[in-house]
Amino acid sequence: MADDTAKGAPRPRTRIQQRNTEAILDAALEVFSAQGFRGATLDQIATEAGLSKPNLLYYFPSKEAIHIALLTSLLDDWLAPLREMTDSGDPQAEIMRYMRRKLDMSQTMPRESRLFANEILQGAPRMGAMLGTDLKALVDEKAALIRRWAEAGQIAPVDPHHLIFSIWALTQHYADFDVQVRAVLGPGHNPHAEAEIFLSTLFEKLLKP
Amino acid sequence: MADDTAKGAPRPRTRIQQRNTEAILDAALEVFSAQGFRGATLDQIATEAGLSKPNLLYYFPSKEAIHIALLTSLLDDWLAPLREMTDSGDPQAEIMRYMRRKLDMSQTMPRESRLFANEILQGAPRMGAMLGTDLKALVDEKAALIRRWAEAGQIAPVDPHHLIFSIWALTQHYADFDVQVRAVLGPGHNPHAEAEIFLSTLFEKLLKP
DNA sequence: CCTGCGTCTGACCGTGTGGTCAAACCGCCC
């Protein structure tokens, strides 16, 4: 990930390269997350980025390279909240904090959420490798942490992996299925505010020892 | 929905029409759910259905018509479990039963789940209308039912709409994000069996008055 | 002003894809 030359974006040296690669990645995030990989078009991304299509391909060797660059660079941010869940504080508070940060992210970074959702839905053709290695390692580590909390009686005994899955499912639902949520609730609702209250009580009841 | 001629599939009159339209819809479900609308190809669907591409277009006027026919015909099945949740029995048992049926569906009908997920993710371009009318009406009705249960003290006081959302999110997660779940759990796991246990305790704790 | 390098683009290409159409095929009823 430190070596950009391996695959994907050229190392941003000059000021202008920095600016354009950023513009491309942002535009690509916008388009890929809304249309999926195959649904997205280089022309769309180029227009969104304010560049010409050949100019895109001056900075990235292919459409797929842009997609891969996006996924890998975003995975870190995406998993940051989980990484920050440590045994430094009250276990239940740690988990609640993780859930809230994840919910916040689904509100502030819905495009990223949808990008990953699209990728996983299609069977993770461009990210499958990372799932079984990096992601699994991180989740296993945190699951072990949660298991220790449970064994110590600090939280209720729950399956750690599925607890994490439930946090993912519930928080990302409000980003990925936003249209549905809003359509069902109708006007005059604030989905995320309501979700925070609901999910707080849900996980409090679930985790109380 | 009773009048197929309005948009989409021709009315299946003869034996052969019945057989072929079914084959097409099944093949289309397979391909659309795995590749998304734009990712899917008429040739793929035709091959999967054992027909030629022009023959597809003899039965359906366009690619989009197939997609719409799929979505509308499946929405009924998809919402059936929610419809069957009535106040005929014990409230908590009714909700638990709904959750379990939904979880079973995510195991037995993962293609349908992914098809809807794809559609919603892309902003429901071909189903948006139904969300705010049919779906909203049904959910509002059942939400009112749940609210009555809560007010009668038969279940804990929870936001009915978000309770339903949480059931959707948690159960569909195991279908839509199957690759991720399996990659993280590793071999030797039965995601759905574990999910049923986890979700059972989760909703029991949540709903207990 | 010239050179040279990084940046950018118009024009182009090959392929994949949704869709059309005239003609052929098939099987049932007279």
Added chain:
DNA sequence: GGGCGGTTTGACCACACGGTCAGACGCAGG
């Protein structure tokens, strides 16, 4: 068998899309 729906297909079209390339542009250093 002949006719006649309904059914099937090969050949074809228009166009969108990913990607290429030769060259133009712009600007810093001499």
